[in-house]
Amino acid sequence: xxxTVIEHKELVANLVARELKGRYKxxxxxxxxxxxxxxxxxxxYVVFLRILAGRxxxxxxxxxxxxxxxxxxxxxxxGMTSITANSNMVKKVFFPRLLLPVASTLANLVNFLxxxxxxxxxxxxxxxxxxxxxxxxxxxxxxxxxxHSFFNLGIAYLLAGCNVYFRDTQxxxxxxxxxxxxxxxxxxNLALVEAQASAHPWVLDLYMLNPMAPVITxxxxxxxxxxxxxxxxxxxxxxVWPLFFVLLSYFGFKRAQRNFADML
Numbered sequence: 001x002x003x004t005v006i007e008h009k010e011l012v013a014n015l016v017a018r019e020l021k022g023r024y025k026x027x028x029x030x031x032x033x034x035x036x037x038x039x040x041x042x043x044x045y046v047v048f049l050r051i052l053a054g055r056x057x058x059x060x061x062x063x064x065x066x067x068x069x070x071x072x073x074x075x076x077x078x079g080m081t082s083i084t085a086n087s088n089m090v091k092k093v094f095f096p097r098l099l100l101p102v103a104s105t106l107a108n109l110v111n112f113l114x115x116x117x118x119x120x121x122x123x124x125x126x127x128x129x130x131x132x133x134x135x136x137x138x139x140x141x142x143x144x145x146x147x148h149s150f151f152n153l154g155i156a157y158l159l160a161g162c163n164v165y166f167r168d169t170q171x172x173x174x175x176x177x178x179x180x181x182x183x184x185x186x187x188x189n190l191a192l193v194e195a196q197a198s199a200h201p202w203v204l205d206l207y208m209l210n211p212m213a214p215v216i217t218x219x220x221x222x223x224x225x226x227x228x229x230x231x232x233x234x235x236x237x238x239x240v241w242p243l244f245f246v247l248l249s250y251f252g253f254k255r256a257q258r259n260f261a262d263m264l
Contacts (some may be wrong), residue, residue, distance in 0.1 A: 001250055004096050011095060015103030019078070020110060037070065039063075048128045057188050060224055062124055063235050065186035065216045067119050073153055073177060079156025080104040080163050080173060083260060092261055097257040098250070101156040109149050116141075123223060135225040144218045147239075151211055154246030161256040164263050174185065184212035189220070190230060205234040214238045 005012055073242055082100040090097060115241055120138070163169040185193065185220060190204075190213070197203035214235050221229040229235070 001098060001102075004098060005102055006055065008096060008099055012099055012103055012106065015099065016107045016110065019103060019107035021159070023107070023111075035115055057192070057195065058224075060126055061189050061220050062187055063119060063122060063217050064156065064223060065184075067112075067115055068148070068216050068261050069181065069186040069212070070115075071108060071148065072155070074108045074111070075105050075116075075149075075152035076155055076159060076177065076260035077171065078108060079152070080170060082156065083160045083164050084167075097260060098157070098253060101153060101160045101253070105149060106154050107154045108152070109145075114144070116145075120223075120230050132222055133225065137222040140175045141222050144222065148215050150246055151242045154242065154249040157246075157249040157253040161253045164260055165256070180210075180212070183207075185212055186212070189227075190217055205232070208232065208235040208238045208239070211238055235251070 011144075079101045082104040083097065086100055090096075090100075113179045120134075123134060159169060159173060174207055193204055193207055197207070206228070214229075217227075
């Protein structure tokens with residue numbers, strides 16, 4: 001996969017540029033929507049958790065969680081339609097089909113990296129107001145971003161192939177995303193899960209098998225000085241099994257792409 005991307009790097013760059021240009025075409029605010037939507041979501045969750053639910057989840061953790069979650073959501077939604085939305089190209093031009101989910105994921109990665117700059121500025125301002133400081137481990141955030149991107153690419157491969165054969169995939173994914181969101185620590189932290197699972201510790205162990213749980217917690221642990229990563233066999237497994245998932249999705253996509261032109 002990496003060799004194919006390198007060999008066709010100019011095509012990938014053009015696909016990424018086209019994706020970015022077309023995303024907010026004719027939109028007044030353009031890229032600002034990538035910032036405003038997660039910030040609005042974070043504000044809503046802060047109000048909900050602190051006022052309605054009575055949970056004092058730090059706003060810094062909610063901002064980090066929501067931005068990371070939005071990165072995955074965008075990769076899922078755009079990657080799922082990366083083949084069907086380019087049906088004319090797939091049917092008329094010969095090129096490695098696997099480049100389309102890659103280009104979609106890379107476009108979202110560029111978008112996420114730009115939002116990270118703003119996110120760090122906001123977190124730095126909040127740390128200054130509260131008299132604290134961000135952790136020096138934040139320099140290792142790019143490693144988590146790379147891992148997170150590969151996991152998102154695996155989902156894009158799986159859903160892109162499924163969406164060609166089963167058009168109901170888009171509707172099913174919408175429902176599953178909603179369920180996955182509430183099962184991931186985007187608008188809350190692991191302390192809330194630990195409190196709820198105090199009587200049944202195995203619940204937390206199973207919870208850490210959700211890939212987004214260790215990913216979001218890793219972002220928080222690296223950026224915020226008062227957050228630590230809960231290393232255990234289960235959290236390590238939650239980080240390892242998605243790597244095999246990416247490989248399976250890639251080979252499944254390669255096998256399915258033989259009939260893309262006929263199915264489209």
